[in-house]
Amino acid sequence: xxxxxxxxxxxxxxxxxxxxHKKIGILYLISGGFFFLVGGLEAVLIRIQLMSPEMAFxxxxxxxxxxxMHGTTMIFLAAMPVIFAFxxxxxxxxxxxxxxxxxxxxxxxxxxFFFGGVLLNLSWFLGGAPDAGWTxxxxxxxxxxxxxxxxxxxxxxxxxxxxxxxxxxxxVTIINMRAPxxxxxRMPLFxxxxxxxxxxxxxxxxxxxxxxxxxxFDRVFEANFFDANMGGNAVIWEHIFWxxxxxxxxxxxxxxxxxxxxxxxxxxxxxLFGYSAMVFATVLIGFLGFxxxxxxMFTVGLxxxxxxxxxxxxxxxxxxxxxxxFNWVFTMWGGRIKxxxxxxxxxxxxxxxxxxxxxxxxxAVAPADYQYxxxxxxxxHFHYVIVGGLVLGLFSGLYYWYPRxxxxxxxxxxxxxxxxxxxxxxxxxxxPQHFLGLMGMPRRYFTYPAEFxxxxxxxxxxxxxxLMSIGTIIFLINIVVTHVKGEKVSGDPWDGRTLEWAIPNxxxxxxFLQTPLVRGLDALWIEKMAGNKKMTPAEPVGDIHMPNNxxxxxxxxxxxxxxxxxxxxxxxxxxPALIAVIVGLGIGLACMFLRSWIDDHGHHLHxxxxxxxxxGVDV
Amino acid sequence: xxxxxxxxxxxxxxxxxxxxxxxxxxxxxxxxFLGGETVLFATLFGTxxxxxxxxxxxxxxxxIFQLPIVFIATMILLTSSLTSVYAVLALKQNNVxxxxxxxxxxxxxxxxFLGLEIYEFVHYVHEGHTFTSGAFGSAFYTLVGFHGGHxxxxxLWIASLLVRNSGRGLTLYNAPKYYLFxxxxxxxxxxxxxxxxxxxxxxxxx
Numbered sequence: 001x002x003x004x005x006x007x008x009x010x011x012x013x014x015x016x017x018x019x020x021h022k023k024i025g026i027l028y029l030i031s032g033g034f035f036f037l038v039g040g041l042e043a044v045l046i047r048i049q050l051m052s053p054e055m056a057f058x059x060x061x062x063x064x065x066x067x068x069m070h071g072t073t074m075i076f077l078a079a080m081p082v083i084f085a086f087x088x089x090x091x092x093x094x095x096x097x098x099x100x101x102x103x104x105x106x107x108x109x110x111x112x113f114f115f116g117g118v119l120l121n122l123s124w125f126l127g128g129a130p131d132a133g134w135t136x137x138x139x140x141x142x143x144x145x146x147x148x149x150x151x152x153x154x155x156x157x158x159x160x161x162x163x164x165x166x167x168x169x170x171x172v173t174i175i176n177m178r179a180p181x182x183x184x185x186r187m188p189l190f191x192x193x194x195x196x197x198x199x200x201x202x203x204x205x206x207x208x209x210x211x212x213x214x215x216x217f218d219r220v221f222e223a224n225f226f227d228a229n230m231g232g233n234a235v236i237w238e239h240i241f242w243x244x245x246x247x248x249x250x251x252x253x254x255x256x257x258x259x260x261x262x263x264x265x266x267x268x269x270x271x272l273f274g275y276s277a278m279v280f281a282t283v284l285i286g287f288l289g290f291x292x293x294x295x296x297m298f299t300v301g302l303x304x305x306x307x308x309x310x311x312x313x314x315x316x317x318x319x320x321x322x323x324x325x326f327n328w329v330f331t332m333w334g335g336r337i338k339x340x341x342x343x344x345x346x347x348x349x350x351x352x353x354x355x356x357x358x359x360x361x362x363x364a365v366a367p368a369d370y371q372y373x374x375x376x377x378x379x380x381h382f383h384y385v386i387v388g389g390l391v392l393g394l395f396s397g398l399y400y401w402y403p404r405x406x407x408x409x410x411x412x413x414x415x416x417x418x419x420x421x422x423x424x425x426x427x428x429x430x431x432p433q434h435f436l437g438l439m440g441m442p443r444r445y446f447t448y449p450a451e452f453x454x455x456x457x458x459x460x461x462x463x464x465x466x467l468m469s470i471g472t473i474i475f476l477i478n479i480v481v482t483h484v485k486g487e488k489v490s491g492d493p494w495d496g497r498t499l500e501w502a503i504p505n506x507x508x509x510x511x512f513l514q515t516p517l518v519r520g521l522d523a524l525w526i527e528k529m530a531g532n533k534k535m536t537p538a539e540p541v542g543d544i545h546m547p548n549n550x551x552x553x554x555x556x557x558x559x560x561x562x563x564x565x566x567x568x569x570x571x572x573x574x575x576p577a578l579i580a581v582i583v584g585l586g587i588g589l590a591c592m593f594l595r596s597w598i599d600d601h602g603h604h605l606h607x608x609x610x611x612x613x614x615x616g617v618d619v
Numbered sequence: 620x621x622x623x624x625x626x627x628x629x630x631x632x633x634x635x636x637x638x639x640x641x642x643x644x645x646x647x648x649x650x651x652f653l654g655g656e657t658v659l660f661a662t663l664f665g666t667x668x669x670x671x672x673x674x675x676x677x678x679x680x681x682x683i684f685q686l687p688i689v690f691i692a693t694m695i696l697l698t699s700s701l702t703s704v705y706a707v708l709a710l711k712q713n714n715v716x717x718x719x720x721x722x723x724x725x726x727x728x729x730x731x732f733l734g735l736e737i738y739e740f741v742h743y744v745h746e747g748h749t750f751t752s753g754a755f756g757s758a759f760y761t762l763v764g765f766h767g768g769h770x771x772x773x774x775l776w777i778a779s780l781l782v783r784n785s786g787r788g789l790t791l792y793n794a795p796k797y798y799l800f801x802x803x804x805x806x807x808x809x810x811x812x813x814x815x816x817x818x819x820x821x822x823x824x825x
Contacts, residue, residue, distance in 0.1 A: 101644040101647075101648060102644065102648060164655060168648050168651050168652055168655070169648070171647075171648075171651055172644050172647050172648040172651065175647060176640070176643055176644050176647060177640075177644075202651055202654055202655050202658075203654070203655065203658050204658075205655070206655045206656070206658040206659040206662065207658055207659075207662045209659060210659055210662040210663055210666070211662070213761070214666065214761070217750075217757060217761060218757075221750065221751075222750075222751045223750060223751065223757035223761070224673075224675060224751065224753055224754045224756070224757045225666065225670070225754060225757050225758065227754070230673070230675045230676075230753050230754055231670065231673025231674065231675045231753045231754035231755065232670065232673065232754040232757075233669055233670065233673075233754070236665075236666055236669050236670070239665075240662060240665075240666070243662070593779060596779060596780070596783065596796070597779070597783055599623060599792060601621075601622055601623055601792065
């Protein structure tokens with residue numbers, strides 16, 4: 001038995017070698033959560049500096065570093081991994097699968113992300129963090145002195161490779177590993193959004209990979225891609241970055257849409273209104289996400305025709321998004337709504353995201369964008385979408401799926417405090433920023449003179465940031481309280497509708513003893529309505545094939561981490577850097593080689609043991 | 620049947636590369652991976668097209684490109700695609716000997732292509748067309764070198780597959796690996812067709 005097998009080894013070894021998607025989900029959640037706190041701390045530092053005119057708390061280069069790292073950390077090291085945490089924890093369960101398609105690659109993807117994030121953040125201790133903004137526009141980034149931007153390029157390159165692997169993994173999992181009867185149009189909406197998001201990752205991240213290579217070649221190997229003196233062109237960086245960067249926005253927000261759809265339906269005790277329209281809207285948003293990157297570049301001078309096309313394409317996204325908003329509202333309409341914390345975050349999400357969407361359409365008006373461009377109005381807009389959209393969605397998902405992931409229920413009283421402080425703090429922080437932008441406050445600047453009269457709104461904004469911090473601290477307390485109390489809950493604490501609630505708590509590591517037979521949308525709810533105590537199985541109890549644990553993903557990622565260091569110091573450290581590159585890449589290649597050399601057929605859990613283990617659990 | 624068991628003519632499935640769920644997953648996952656690779660190369664092509672006339676301090680494309688040698692390299696690479704097709708045909712007939720032989724030919728042709736490419740690069744560097752001589756040089760070596768890196772990876776891949784499985788027949792475990800290599804190899808060859816057109820022919824003609 002693999003359980004007994006794992007018990008022989010230490011806990012640490014178990015987590016380092018695990019290929020179980022549920023454990024990898026928890027690893028993503030913990031490390032993503034940690035980077036969220038780091039990014040949040042950086043945000044608070046920024047807000048303290050901007051609290052009142054001519055502050056001298058965090059100025060010049062230090063401000064640039066904190067600003068750059070706040071954006072980079074939040075997008076790449078906090079938001080993405082927490083999304084992957086949910087995808088890992090929930091998607092295989094929702095489609096009735098025993099595993100993801102590539103468990104080994106799943107583990108590799110996590111460790112690459114982890115080491116990439118660590119590498120990027122080590123820059124703080126090794127001579128300075130990147131300081132060219134999270135968009136790293138050339139030639140600012142190519143001419144940035146020190147090694148900050150090199151850390152940015154190599155750290156994100158390694159993390160990005162992990163993300164791409166995760167995307168492919170989930171695409172294949174969702175296409176190939178659905179339980180019998182789980183047709184595409186019966187998939188829960190979170191799985192749908194995970195599917196579209198994975199598709200976007202597949203086509204967006206390779207562009208970024210190339211962008212990082214070009215930037216690295218310019219900085220480390222003296223190439224001339226972005227150096228106008230040698231015939232290079234800095235606008236190429238902007239195109240490449242935003243061909244990745246705009247779809248990235250939808251990579252982030254679509255899973256949040258999926259979470260909201262699950263939570264609103266569950267706590268309204270109704271099936272999701274307009275399911276097929278929701279699916280269509282998700283796919284359409286994903287498609288349009290690739291058509292709009294140049295709206296980040298209206299003022300670059302691409303010309304009136306290009307600006308018009310991209311403006312109209314951008315505005316078109318409001319239509320499927322509007323469909324979603326209405327469908328959530330109609331789902332609640334006439335439902336028996338239960339306002340627990342998970343649902344509060346979802347309901348709070350809806351108007352907040354609408355506000356972010358409205359300013360998005362304002363920004364899509366190309367002539368008006370010349371006015372808003374690079375002002376705090378833009379900062380307000382994207383925080384409304386990313387924090388007011390994504391982060392509220394992630395909180396909602398966390399409260400909703402915590403019982404599934406950890407077998408425990410987060411405290412409701414603390415959860416409500418968490419929601420109200422965070423929600424009010426959020427609006428207090430970012431609502432005034434719209435007006436600051438319209439009053440002429442530029443983004444990225446570390447101060448403003450007193451006579452511009454920007455002080456009072458900035459002060460309100462900083463107070464709001466403090467309130468958001470309090471909300472986050474309450475959430476951390478909630479986690480501690482929950483785990484100290486440790487009250488176990490049943491496998492289906494919300495009276496859920498989808499398959500992830502059809503299994504006992506704690507989730508067995510093979511997920512489903514018998515693959516369920518899906519008979520319609522909201523598969524579990526259908527069985528409940530038919531008066532069944534459990535899912536109808538699609539197969540008799542039999543041997544279950546499981547993948548073997550492996551340390552190779554960890555070692556391989558460590559190899560690329562070492563090689564990354566080598567490339568970062570390639571220009572200044574000479575031979576030691578070259579040795580690091582060779583050793584690091586050597587470790588990486590050797591691990592690939594071992595992986596293909598050693599046959600790994602996985603192992604089987606035997607029917608008799610499974611039945612023995614399963615005895616007494618009400619499935 | 621155990622996936623590690625040698626397949627016989629009696630139990631040989633129609634498509635051994637996707638007869639198991641693992642094989643099916645690999646098959647689909649690899650196609651998707653190639654989709655991502657397409658974006659990777661498309662981005663490089665886009666960058667190259669934007670910079671191909673920014674010669675900087677180096678010579679112009681039409682002065683240095685040697686079409687005959689590039690043409691030979693192209694023929695070699697396209698032929699290696701054909702031999703890998705024969706290898707996959709042999710795989711489908713459970714003819715391990717023929718499959719291995721064709722893959723060895725593919726491997727040799729891949730190595731020959733790499734040799735020609737290295738010769739070509741050395742020649743260009745002598746002419747003053749270097750990675751740092753201008754934006755054109757950076758874009759050229761990055762795009763063509765990226766493709767060369769893919770060829771090198773493919774060569775190492777098939778070599779280790781052949782060595783690892785020497786003396787072993789086809790199983791449901793190694794059949795997908797051979798098959799995926801062939802897919803990869805075709806992809807790399809198709810990219811070369813675009814490089815031949817966009818870089819060399821357009822560089823020569825202008």
